[in-house]
Amino acid sequence: MTAGVLVRGVSQRYGQAMALDDVSLEIAAGEYVVLLGPSGCGKTTLLNLIGGFAEPAAGAVLIGGRDMAGVAPKDRPTTTVFQDYALFPHMTLAENVGFGLRMRGAGKAERAARADEMLALVGLAGRGDRRPHELSGGQRQRVALARALAVSPDVLLLDEPLGALDLKLRRAMQDELKAIQRKVGTTFVHVTHDQEEAMAIADRIVVMQAGRIADMGPPREVYLRPKSLFSAGFMGEVNRIEVAGGRSALGPMAVADGVLCIRPEAISAGGALRLGRCVVRDMAFFGAYLRAHVVPEAAPGMVLVVHLPQGAEVAAGDVLDLGADAHVVL
Amino acid sequence: MRALSWLYMAVAYLFIFLPVAVLVAFSFQAGRLPVPPFQGFSLRWYEKVLGDRDLMAALGHSFLVAVVSSALALCLGFLAAHALARVRLPGSVLMRGLLIAPMTVSYLIIALGLLTVFGSLGIRLSLWTVGAGHVVINLPLCFAICYAAMGDQQRSAERAARDLGAAEWQVLAYVSAPMLAAPLAAAFFLSVTFSWDEFIIAFLLTRFDVTLPVEIWSMLRSGLSPATNAVGSLVFLVSVTLVVALEMLVFRRAK
Numbered sequence: 001m002t003a004g005v006l007v008r009g010v011s012q013r014y015g016q017a018m019a020l021d022d023v024s025l026e027i028a029a030g031e032y033v034v035l036l037g038p039s040g041c042g043k044t045t046l047l048n049l050i051g052g053f054a055e056p057a058a059g060a061v062l063i064g065g066r067d068m069a070g071v072a073p074k075d076r077p078t079t080t081v082f083q084d085y086a087l088f089p090h091m092t093l094a095e096n097v098g099f100g101l102r103m104r105g106a107g108k109a110e111r112a113a114r115a116d117e118m119l120a121l122v123g124l125a126g127r128g129d130r131r132p133h134e135l136s137g138g139q140r141q142r143v144a145l146a147r148a149l150a151v152s153p154d155v156l157l158l159d160e161p162l163g164a165l166d167l168k169l170r171r172a173m174q175d176e177l178k179a180i181q182r183k184v185g186t187t188f189v190h191v192t193h194d195q196e197e198a199m200a201i202a203d204r205i206v207v208m209q210a211g212r213i214a215d216m217g218p219p220r221e222v223y224l225r226p227k228s229l230f231s232a233g234f235m236g237e238v239n240r241i242e243v244a245g246g247r248s249a250l251g252p253m254a255v256a257d258g259v260l261c262i263r264p265e266a267i268s269a270g271g272a273l274r275l276g277r278c279v280v281r282d283m284a285f286f287g288a289y290l291r292a293h294v295v296p297e298a299a300p301g302m303v304l305v306v307h308l309p310q311g312a313e314v315a316a317g318d319v320l321d322l323g324a325d326a327h328v329v330l
Numbered sequence: 331m332r333a334l335s336w337l338y339m340a341v342a343y344l345f346i347f348l349p350v351a352v353l354v355a356f357s358f359q360a361g362r363l364p365v366p367p368f369q370g371f372s373l374r375w376y377e378k379v380l381g382d383r384d385l386m387a388a389l390g391h392s393f394l395v396a397v398v399s400s401a402l403a404l405c406l407g408f409l410a411a412h413a414l415a416r417v418r419l420p421g422s423v424l425m426r427g428l429l430i431a432p433m434t435v436s437y438l439i440i441a442l443g444l445l446t447v448f449g450s451l452g453i454r455l456s457l458w459t460v461g462a463g464h465v466v467i468n469l470p471l472c473f474a475i476c477y478a479a480m481g482d483q484q485r486s487a488e489r490a491a492r493d494l495g496a497a498e499w500q501v502l503a504y505v506s507a508p509m510l511a512a513p514l515a516a517a518f519f520l521s522v523t524f525s526w527d528e529f530i531i532a533f534l535l536t537r538f539d540v541t542l543p544v545e546i547w548s549m550l551r552s553g554l555s556p557a558t559n560a561v562g563s564l565v566f567l568v569s570v571t572l573v574v575a576l577e578m579l580v581f582r583r584a585k
Contacts, residue, residue, distance in 0.1 A: 086487050087487070087490075151495065
């Protein structure tokens with residue numbers, strides 16, 4: 001019902017481009033892992049290698065300890081939820097969901113019962129006799145999920161499953177995906193380029209860049225203590241200040257050499273790492289916070305992004321004495 | 331101007347359908363010759379035709395050849411289209427070209443070629459050899475229709491089917507073919523229509539058992555008779571029925 005995945009030193013190349021470059025990754029049974037990165041970073045390639053739609057040029061993929069080399073998708077303990085849903089348009093929802101069991105030789109009654117159960121799990125109870133074209137995008141996505149889960153895979157692969165949905169629906173489906181994963185206990189490997197989606201659902205985020213793993217860890221870890229500049233920037237907005245020999249454009253900085261990374265919301269009047277006096281250039285109300293661009297007096301060429309409390313009374317031209325509550329140096 | 335365009339349309343349709351209309355009209359001729367003057371309405375030629383054992387045998391042969399050769403052409407065309415739409419091979423453009431090529435060759439050349447091949451292989455001419463000829467002419471058509479109908483949706487549904495545990499034959503039988511039901515039916519009915527009317531290949535590749543067009547041709551050799559008109563009308567009726575059925579069942583539903 002659930003199994004771990006071990007990706008060992010996998011490389012894959014498409015023509016000249018290196019799609020995956022010696023990637024190793026261990027996914028525990030029952031874990032919800034999100035592969036996050038911009039398009040072309042290799043996340044979908046990695047998913048395809050796990051699902052068996054491609055064979056790695058080098059390295060190995062093990063599922064539940066079993067080497068998957070030469071095992072076709074149909075014989076792997078994985079199923080996939082595709083971005084375009086890939087429902088069978090000529091079948092009813094129940095037939096769609098029962099398809100995997102039919103291929104495994106299950107009888108009609110068993111298939112119908114399982115289809116009912118799965119459709120109920122995704123909130124489409126009693127709609128089994130509809131056809132895919134009668135459904136909305138979100139509902140089709142649910143059917144695709146039910147169909148993939150109906151065969152009780154050890155590992156469920158989700159390829160940008162929410163990519164085609166509008167923002168509100170996407171946020172609602174994230175919560176549901178997570179709840180369903182908790183209920184069925186299957187290992188989920190989910191590919192997305194939306195870092196908010198990744199943080200909302202992942203037990204662990206794997207940030208990928210140019211065919212390599214740039215960072216990985218629980219959402220809090222990856223966001224607050226990124227291990228690479230790329231990962232820091234991809235997970236959210238970040239201010240970068242170069243520090244060399246204890247000095248920066250803002251004056252002396254008591255941090256190690258490198259790039260000092262500070263999230264906009266970590267900057268406040270009371271922050272411990274002092275940034276000095278800054279002039280507010282402009283600001284906008286974002287609901288939960290005020291987003292302001294400020295220019296340090298010590299470095300007129302630099303612009304920092306700062307999130308101020310919702311109730312702060314600030315206007316353009318005001319001077320604030322700011323400091324950082326949290327930072328990393330990369 | 332408006333009246334002129336209506337007139338143009340009327341003349342155009344008259345030009346196309348007058349021969350057929352005359353053929354059908356004189357099949358009801360009471361006299362012995364299918365030429366004016368019209369001597370009165372009679373169904374005697376239909377009676378004669380439907381009672382003619384050779385003609386009815388030829389009708390049966392035509393039907394058999396049309397259905398079997400079209401089914402075969404459809405299977406081969408579908409499988410070729412499925413493979414070429416899915417797998418990108420270095421020679422796939424060339425292979426596509428080769429599959430379509432018979433469309434550009436005249437039926438006479440195809441018939442002569444097949445005649446030579448069958449002759450040198452010592453295969454005796456029969457309804458099977460005509461069927462083979464009709465597969466040759468209808469395969470490009472079936473291939474082209476199937477190939478044009480295969481798109482991304484098809485491809486991703488097939489991928490999903492494989493992912494869910496379907497073997498290759500199950501993908502074809504449960505997903506690919508049903509998803510293409512409309513174009514497959516269109517290809518089949520068109521093939522049947524072409525095979526049903528085809529004369530040159532049927533004439534050159536048959537010996538004792540002949541198809542309907544060949545039988546009609548031999549009737550014509552013994553002179554004009556309203557009976558020929560009656561057979562012609564029946565053939566036309568079958569073709570029209572097929573085309574209308576195609577229009578109603580397939581194209582209407584596809585929209």
